[in-house]
Amino acid sequence: MTTIINADTSGGLKLTSDTSGSLEIQSAGTTKLTIGSTSVDIPAIASVTSINGGQVGGSRNKIINGAMEINQRGTAAVAADGAMISDRWKEIEAGGGNMTCQVVADAPASFRNSIKAIASTADDCSQAADEYRILHRIEGNNVVDLYYGNSGAKTTTLSFWVKSSLTGNFPVGLENSASNRTHVKQYTINSADTWEKKSVTFVGDEAGTWLITNGIGLSVNFVLGAGSNYTGTIDSWQGSRLYRGSSSVQFMATVNATYFVTGVQLEVGSTATDFEYRSFGEELALCQRYYEKSYDYDVAVGATTYIGMHLMGGNVAATAGTSHISGPTIPFQVPKRDNPTIVAYDQAGNSGKCQRFQLGNHNTDNQDITVQSIGTNNFRYITSGSSNSTGTQAHFTADSEL
16 A cells, blocks of 8 residues: 655655555655664665764774874884784885885875885786785674675674885785685776775675684785785686786885875774774774883883882882882783783883882893783783892883784
């Protein structure tokens, strides 16, 4: 049965009730709202890009630090395989070339930072195992809802802003922890040295093994060069480690070529919504699950400073080679993904050392320290030596990156 209310030749509102008991509202022949007995469907909701000019809602973006705002290690250039470019972002390089990466203040409107990559030493990736990537790893706990490896795995869309001195088809892809399930897409940079927004959609992977614990759940690869070992079929899930298609740009083949990326968002669905902005404090806390330091945010690790050092009392008498101070538990600001690697620093910036307070108000750096009882919430350390002491203090970093 169909009931029409206020319908006219221009396609006005039509209210329909069918035999299944659902209620459908159409306008100009297009369904705008369907109300069923157990669900409400609003087809147009995917195209809603803002509410009152702001973002649609929170917790859509699987990427942490997608705007490269958080840089606890600083923003100095890095040029080594495995080096951290920005919090949660890593450089991968293997081959005869060299890729230099750095967080820079060059970004499209509404953003402040981006990652810049330079082909400092060119490599045409003629060697089969060559690879150059900007990598972001997502913890398995944060991709449970994608349901990868099962029937009904969800479609996701990756969107980002990009700029390069080169034009053409660039590869970007997803990868599981074992590197035996990959999906490569290509996006086209149309104009050199011009910020362009791109999006690609990946169907969910119903095969393979995908971790949903605190290990690597899903990797996102922005690929700037790869050899024949990693070149193959694009636009579908493959049971091998692939990073590019045969027509993909070999960025690293052009010396001093530049590439910028920011505003990276991975979300459920086939539509790219506007970038999800989180507060600086919220983004920092998300990053600190993987790395934190006792130094103030804008102070470099190893800097000469006492601000932020953890103090331990002791009043230990000197017995050559046997005096020691066992400190209280030092809590982390945010629980870590896994038991982290702890590195201590004295006030002078010496790693693996602490500063000891001796009688007579004399402070001595470069004292031995042993970290123990490391957990995801806290750790302890002890020192040993041969001098009368009233306490020790030390900086630390805690690294639990994927």
